[in-house]
Amino acid sequence: MDWDRRTFVKFAVGAVLGVHASPLIPKFMDDTAIWTQNWNWVPVPEDGAVAYAKTVNPHTGTGAMAKLIDGRVEGLRAIRVEGNPDHPLSRGGVVPADASALQLLYNNETRVAKPLLRNRATGVMTQITWPQALDLVGGNLAELAQKGQAHQAAALGTDPSSTTGQMLMRLMQALGSPNVAFTPTPRETMALAGLFMTGQPFLGFDLANANFIVSFGTPLLEGFGAPVAVRKAFAGWRGYPKNQAYLVQIEPRASVTASQADQWIACKPGSEGAVALAMCRIMIEEGVYDRAVESAYGWNDVDGMMGFKSYLMKSIDRAKVASLAGVSLPKLVKMTLAFAKADRAVAVCGPGNSGDPGRLYDFMSVLALNALKGNLGKPGGVVAQQPLPLKSLGGALPEPKQPPLAGSDRPFSVNNVHDLAEAALAGKPYGLKTLILCGGNFVFNGPQANLMHDLARKTPFVVAITPYMDESAAMADLVLPSTHWLEGWGDSTTSFGSPVACYGLHRPLVKAVAEAKDAGDTLLALAQRLGGPAAAALPYKNLAEALAKRSQAMGDFKKLAETSYWAQKRPAYGQMRFNTPSGRLELFSRTLRQLVSKGAGGGQDLDKAVRALGVKGGAQAAFLPHWEEPAAYAEGAAYPLIMQAAPSLRTTWGDEAITPYMVKILPDTVLANADKLVVEMNPATARDLHLYAGDMVLVESSAGSLTAKLTLYAGAAPGMVFVPLGLGHQAFGFQVAKKGMNFNRAVKVTSDPMSGMPIWELTGVSVKKVRG
Amino acid sequence: MRRWFDDLPKYADDSSWWPNGTTRCRPEVFLFWLGLPLTIMAYFGLSAFLVLFKGLNQTNMNDYFAFGVWIVVDLAVIALGAGAFFTSFLNYIIGKTELKPIVNAAVLIGFICYTGAILMLGIDIGQPIRGWFGFWHANVHSMLTEVMFCITTYAIVLCIELLPSVLDNRRIGKVPEFGTFSHNLHTIMIVFAAAGTFLSFFHQGSLGGMFGVLYARPFAYRGHLGIWPMTFFLFVMSAIAAGPSFTTMVVMITEKITGKRLTSHKVKMLMGKISGWLLLVYMVCKSVDTLYWAFIYLPSKGLSVGQMYQAPYGSWLVWAELGLFGWLPAILLLTPRVRESYGLLFLAMLLNCIGVTLNRFIFTIQSLALPVMPFEKFFSYLPTWQEWGVASLVLGHGLLIFMLAYRYLPIFPQEPELNQR
Amino acid sequence: MVIDVDKCTGCGACSVACMSENNVGVLEDETEKIRSITWLRVYQIDNGKAFPETEVAFFPRPCMHCQGGASGSPGQAFFQEDTDPQEAHTPCVSVCPAIATDYDDATGIVSQITSRCIGCRYCVAACPYHARYFNWYDVPWPQGTPRGLSPFVSPRMRGVVEKCTFCYPRLQRAKNKAFLGGGKVGEMDYQTACTEACPSGAITFGQLQNPAHKVHKLIQSEFAFRLLEKMGTNPKVYYMSKRKWVRMMADNHLSQAKATQAAASGGHK
Numbered sequence A: 001m002d003w004d005r006r007t008f009v010k011f012a013v014g015a016v017l018g019v020h021a022s023p024l025i026p027k028f029m030d031d032t033a034i035w036t037q038n039w040n041w042v043p044v045p046e047d048g049a050v051a052y053a054k055t056v057n058p059h060t061g062t063g064a065m066a067k068l069i070d071g072r073v074e075g076l077r078a079i080r081v082e083g084n085p086d087h088p089l090s091r092g093g094v095v096p097a098d099a100s101a102l103q104l105l106y107n108n109e110t111r112v113a114k115p116l117l118r119n120r121a122t123g124v125m126t127q128i129t130w131p132q133a134l135d136l137v138g139g140n141l142a143e144l145a146q147k148g149q150a151h152q153a154a155a156l157g158t159d160p161s162s163t164t165g166q167m168l169m170r171l172m173q174a175l176g177s178p179n180v181a182f183t184p185t186p187r188e189t190m191a192l193a194g195l196f197m198t199g200q201p202f203l204g205f206d207l208a209n210a211n212f213i214v215s216f217g218t219p220l221l222e223g224f225g226a227p228v229a230v231r232k233a234f235a236g237w238r239g240y241p242k243n244q245a246y247l248v249q250i251e252p253r254a255s256v257t258a259s260q261a262d263q264w265i266a267c268k269p270g271s272e273g274a275v276a277l278a279m280c281r282i283m284i285e286e287g288v289y290d291r292a293v294e295s296a297y298g299w300n301d302v303d304g305m306m307g308f309k310s311y312l313m314k315s316i317d318r319a320k321v322a323s324l325a326g327v328s329l330p331k332l333v334k335m336t337l338a339f340a341k342a343d344r345a346v347a348v349c350g351p352g353n354s355g356d357p358g359r360l361y362d363f364m365s366v367l368a369l370n371a372l373k374g375n376l377g378k379p380g381g382v383v384a385q386q387p388l389p390l391k392s393l394g395g396a397l398p399e400p401k402q403p404p405l406a407g408s409d410r411p412f413s414v415n416n417v418h419d420l421a422e423a424a425l426a427g428k429p430y431g432l433k434t435l436i437l438c439g440g441n442f443v444f445n446g447p448q449a450n451l452m453h454d455l456a457r458k459t460p461f462v463v464a465i466t467p468y469m470d471e472s473a474a475m476a477d478l479v480l481p482s483t484h485w486l487e488g489w490g491d492s493t494t495s496f497g498s499p500v501a502c503y504g505l506h507r508p509l510v511k512a513v514a515e516a517k518d519a520g521d522t523l524l525a526l527a528q529r530l531g532g533p534a535a536a537a538l539p540y541k542n543l544a545e546a547l548a549k550r551s552q553a554m555g556d557f558k559k560l561a562e563t564s565y566w567a568q569k570r571p572a573y574g575q576m577r578f579n580t581p582s583g584r585l586e587l588f589s590r591t592l593r594q595l596v597s598k599g600a601g602g603g604q605d606l607d608k609a610v611r612a613l614g615v616k617g618g619a620q621a622a623f624l625p626h627w628e629e630p631a632a633y634a635e636g637a638a639y640p641l642i643m644q645a646a647p648s649l650r651t652t653w654g655d656e657a658i659t660p661y662m663v664k665i666l667p668d669t670v671l672a673n674a675d676k677l678v679v680e681m682n683p684a685t686a687r688d689l690h691l692y693a694g695d696m697v698l699v700e701s702s703a704g705s706l707t708a709k710l711t712l713y714a715g716a717a718p719g720m721v722f723v724p725l726g727l728g729h730q731a732f733g734f735q736v737a738k739k740g741m742n743f744n745r746a747v748k749v750t751s752d753p754m755s756g757m758p759i760w761e762l763t764g765v766s767v768k769k770v771r772g
Numbered sequence B: 001m002r003r004w005f006d007d008l009p010k011y012a013d014d015s016s017w018w019p020n021g022t023t024r025c026r027p028e029v030f031l032f033w034l035g036l037p038l039t040i041m042a043y044f045g046l047s048a049f050l051v052l053f054k055g056l057n058q059t060n061m062n063d064y065f066a067f068g069v070w071i072v073v074d075l076a077v078i079a080l081g082a083g084a085f086f087t088s089f090l091n092y093i094i095g096k097t098e099l100k101p102i103v104n105a106a107v108l109i110g111f112i113c114y115t116g117a118i119l120m121l122g123i124d125i126g127q128p129i130r131g132w133f134g135f136w137h138a139n140v141h142s143m144l145t146e147v148m149f150c151i152t153t154y155a156i157v158l159c160i161e162l163l164p165s166v167l168d169n170r171r172i173g174k175v176p177e178f179g180t181f182s183h184n185l186h187t188i189m190i191v192f193a194a195a196g197t198f199l200s201f202f203h204q205g206s207l208g209g210m211f212g213v214l215y216a217r218p219f220a221y222r223g224h225l226g227i228w229p230m231t232f233f234l235f236v237m238s239a240i241a242a243g244p245s246f247t248t249m250v251v252m253i254t255e256k257i258t259g260k261r262l263t264s265h266k267v268k269m270l271m272g273k274i275s276g277w278l279l280l281v282y283m284v285c286k287s288v289d290t291l292y293w294a295f296i297y298l299p300s301k302g303l304s305v306g307q308m309y310q311a312p313y314g315s316w317l318v319w320a321e322l323g324l325f326g327w328l329p330a331i332l333l334l335t336p337r338v339r340e341s342y343g344l345l346f347l348a349m350l351l352n353c354i355g356v357t358l359n360r361f362i363f364t365i366q367s368l369a370l371p372v373m374p375f376e377k378f379f380s381y382l383p384t385w386q387e388w389g390v391a392s393l394v395l396g397h398g399l400l401i402f403m404l405a406y407r408y409l410p411i412f413p414q415e416p417e418l419n420q421r
Numbered sequence C: 001m002v003i004d005v006d007k008c009t010g011c012g013a014c015s016v017a018c019m020s021e022n023n024v025g026v027l028e029d030e031t032e033k034i035r036s037i038t039w040l041r042v043y044q045i046d047n048g049k050a051f052p053e054t055e056v057a058f059f060p061r062p063c064m065h066c067q068g069g070a071s072g073s074p075g076q077a078f079f080q081e082d083t084d085p086q087e088a089h090t091p092c093v094s095v096c097p098a099i100a101t102d103y104d105d106a107t108g109i110v111s112q113i114t115s116r117c118i119g120c121r122y123c124v125a126a127c128p129y130h131a132r133y134f135n136w137y138d139v140p141w142p143q144g145t146p147r148g149l150s151p152f153v154s155p156r157m158r159g160v161v162e163k164c165t166f167c168y169p170r171l172q173r174a175k176n177k178a179f180l181g182g183g184k185v186g187e188m189d190y191q192t193a194c195t196e197a198c199p200s201g202a203i204t205f206g207q208l209q210n211p212a213h214k215v216h217k218l219i220q221s222e223f224a225f226r227l228l229e230k231m232g233t234n235p236k237v238y239y240m241s242k243r244k245w246v247r248m249m250a251d252n253h254l255s256q257a258k259a260t261q262a263a264a265s266g267g268h269k
């Protein structure tokens, strides 16, 4: 056949018709449509049967529910963390850290999968087996014990009340070391204040039932106790057309709490305690206080020493305090009268914005104010929590022979990681050979991160038991993988400030990553490896067994694990029981006095002993709620500004790291311009320093420094600089690392007079413009 | 005098392809100058590759400036290319045959503008492979759907309108089949001119409508006449006012570069007069529209004109767009003495074309820069080099096509006659 | 949806819960806010006063699921209305050339079908609330992280637009469950992830037109208002605040009269 023109045309037409008649065109279009949706780097999550499991996030105290999917290929996995509506405190709510917990659970770049041994010289990590790892730690500890140097091994943990924390204490004690220390928290300060004044270590605030709340510098809405529980109470305070409760916030910054409060009383930093005392005096002068308080021990002078009333009359002049704190006196008086008149009013103390444990005397002052209000044991007031019905893990162990590194100079030793680090680095009275970091990321969280960094660097053998390859793990000689709370067993106890006792239990809901073990199981294995007293002190097969034993009184363990919590039904209303030496409320603390006299060697020169502890007011004030100027003011002209943190649930809560989603929702007043930290200052202060919005500045204290971009915020108190908390990680993958700088590296930690707890609420700093 | 290249072997003597009765520069020189569009095309190629391969993050567009320089250039070239449909319309349908000497050039320029715009749009969308979804899952309410349909269809019409010029090439025309085909095409060209006019009218309008319907964007929104917002009509008017100017400008530039006279000045003056009258009508409507928007519409939304102009997009833009590049060229073009002068005519046409480009810029960029949310910030935007690269496509492929067409196709029927020595 | 600005503490739990529900990705640099995808963005505003009168408030902003076309609509005055009164005229929906976003008459939900989106971003330009986000980048999923993704919402590819869908798959699941159980979808059967997550109970979700639902009552309140009310977008997200400055700031088009009236009857500040 010839290819003439007609043949060609026929062929062409035929081809066109043929193609159209065939399924080629629709098929091709369909395929392109599908193809554009199936890039191989866009993941396709596997489907499967859905189930929910209840649990408690030990870091936030939130009752949570893990949404689980059982896929045929991928197996059981968690796809979401939601709130548990049945949990009595958090009632279905979550904070960002809960909602994004999976981002820390499922990230191969940040999880530790197997035991790793680091070469200090090269920094190279090599994988080793669990038996090898246990031999290394066990051998090291056994050798120290054998040489009588057990005390030169120390262990740091985050929560002494958790079962893992208890195991850590028992293990070290059985080994012969007194050096176990924990992250300092306001729970300890509250326990001391409560113990000294009421004989009750577990006090809480019945926020949900209060209708007038005065908060002294405590970030109620940025994170306080179990953050969800506080918000649930807050939600109840709001209403239309009228609010159900009146909230007063006393602090230097127009924070979230200050803004959402019905009244914000802007005060000078650190003067919150003085304001509380001024309120006490105003109430007395106006005669609007609960007369029952007059029967308290120390209301009047005792044993020739000043009582609380005399102290107020002598040292707390309402006008002077108002001017010292920079607040308007008429406003303060009006607010105090409203507080006194309200039927369910409560004054709240707690961690400050920088998250330190709080100043003991401020806590005592706030308790005194509550006592004057007469709300102890009342609905909407201060209530004593029922102690958790937890059993001990075993009998008492012999006290180690050597004195502990931390707190030995205090009448009541509160072992905390900061004191331990300070003493160990100074070699006073001795240095450390081995350091076990159990759970917490101390090199990042500090307090005073530089110090913890030095401790990890200078201690010859450092072991990190951790789920993540975090800043602490990066410095350890040996890294032992532990489980994430969704993968393993563990527990948590009542959060700070809670009016009711609440226990949280979490259990393995998904398979643990590679060779990760529960931290408790690692400690048990170590005890086994050490044998002798250590093994005897911890006779458990695994953590679950220990948990079951400890929580025996809460009923069937399996059921408890599935419910995930145990909680006291309702706050203990009624007359508060005072377990004090006087059997009454003590405004002058006899307990405290006894402790100090004992420490001072029979009460010879009490005043000298008290001053040596750092109480400037001397013996006349030391046992009373009273106010002293914060140490940050004494930093001198080189550090003329005061630095405080601006906490946020978007950056951190508890000791877990910020997650990628939390980083994502940070506004550009916190993190900006390709991951620069942003600090905030009052426009007038900036003008005085010749600084402008957007400048890069160096914020420097006597302990460290950070660089950041400056933003001007009218709500920041003059003379201060506010720094976001929780940023500046070097670990946790490209979505979290190298974002901003770590507040804890600029912080200067001081000791609270009397309690000796580390305090870092305020730091004296200088702020200078730098290039960048 | 002998020049260095005179000794080179004559591989490419293409004179037999030149249009009848014309002379063109030597192939070597032509090849040398082709380097310019090819360089631009290479710049385009690199930019386009980066954008397609790495994604639109290669641009400086963002969720606030969802549209950027590409859309501005698209809108501008489509408006400037309106000379094609409007001249065809006047020539074939109204019967203004005085315009015949420039119709081919107008169609060619239109073709360049539209193909450039379509290519750029293909790169502008985030999922180019899905570009056809707009036809398949068409949303009849969307002005953009209308734009997509009309522009693509009109580009095909332009190809057909351009075909006779290609077939009339001296060598191609010798093939008997092509010759006949070309002849037949000429006779039915009126049909395509009509189709082109219809399509163009709608997509020029829809491009304006795209902005006028954004009722939650107070800067761009305009009241409606029937189903169309005022911008629909304003865009049509400004496009047909600027299109003839642009066509004529391009012809004038070509004349300057080649040193030849391509159309008589009478034709240019006529184009200028047409532009002038249309621009006048447009300016009247645009001014009324602006006043209505500024003093009736905006206050009804609790807004003021002042809020609409923030640095760097300040109120100078209004004076520039409406005064310097609006009323001024309208008056100039309607002044016979200006039209008679080659230089002044060119200047007036240039101002006119800048005016329409500025209008498209303002509607695209300023509409988006203006924050509508009370607590949003005001943003400004600058394109990246990749964006300029892609945008330079129109220039590159325009030059290339125009150079080739000028050399080989009988675009300018008056050329042999006007250049007889 | 009704969001109580006076209860919102800006904690961002809603935003994060939304991201985990809907498989939103995280880029290496998320400070480039003009390209960062946050279906529910929590805006912070302040009253502009100097210390110590400064006060902040938060506006969580999901997609408003605008219906458009109702009262306060454009073009009432001189020119004709451009929409059929029967038909919704959502700003973003009417412009999409590919019907990749749609207004569902039955639910009032504005859907987003990312698998059909061609990425022209016309809808982004049309939305005054900046509720629409374009995928400028390929989302990086660090190794292991896809395990935590939900199979109920497809992760998006580069080059498409996404936004809040009122957790549409949750409605689908609720419908399925109701169908199998033979009942109807009740108020609590369909709640969005952000509503559930909010620890302050600032978000209430339900059917605005159903008198049995909480939101129906809430929006009758004189303290209830919407963002950019006057633009005629007719959003389905309401806000509440007793604070006048908050209400004023929410809508530069809101008449002083309306804000004052609410303030007079019990609001403070």
Ligand SMILES: Nc1nc2c(c(=O)[nH]1)N[C@H]1C(S)=C(S)[C@@H](COP(=O)(O)OP(=O)(O)OC[C@H]3O[C@@H](n4cnc5c(=O)[nH]c(N)nc54)[C@H](O)[C@@H]3O)O[C@H]1N2
Pocket: C102, C103, C104, C109, C111, C112, C113, C114, C115, C165, C168, C169
């Ligand atoms: N009374 C009555 N009831 C019927 C029927 C009937 O004839 N009469 N027909 C039955 C039949 S055959 C069917 S198939 C069903 C249909 O019932 P449905 O499945 O409820 O279908 P639609 O009403 O079309 O709603 C689909 C919704 O999904 C959204 N959507 C579309 N694409 C996507 C997507 O890719 N992703 C997401 N997230 N959303 C998307 C749309 O915007 C729309 O809101 O109804 C059944 N019910």
Ligand code: SF4
Pocket: B136, B137
């Ligand atoms: S019926 Fe709807 S989905 Fe199907 S082709 Fe037509 S428009 Fe598209």
Ligand code: SF4
Pocket: C007, C008, C009, C010, C011, C012, C013, C014, C015, C042, C058, C060, C197, C198, C199, C200, C201, C202, C203
């Ligand atoms: S979770 Fe609730 S309180 Fe937190 S930002 Fe969202 S709406 Fe506000």
Ligand code: SF4
Pocket: C062, C063, C064, C065, C066, C090, C091, C092, C093, C110, C126, C127, C128, C129, C130, C131, C132, C163, C233
């Ligand atoms: S808020 Fe924006 S994206 Fe949502 S429906 Fe309205 S216009 Fe569309």
Ligand code: SF4
Pocket: C095, C096, C097, C098, C099, C100, C101, C116, C117, C118, C119, C120, C121, C122, C123, C124, C160, C161
């Ligand atoms: S970007 Fe996608 S959803 Fe938006 S208008 Fe274009 S195609 Fe429609």
Ligand code: SF4
Pocket: C017, C018, C019, C021, C022, C039, C040, C062, C063, C163, C164, C165, C166, C167, C168, C192, C193, C194, C195
């Ligand atoms: S309704 Fe669902 S999709 Fe929308 S913001 Fe809330 S959680 Fe996100």
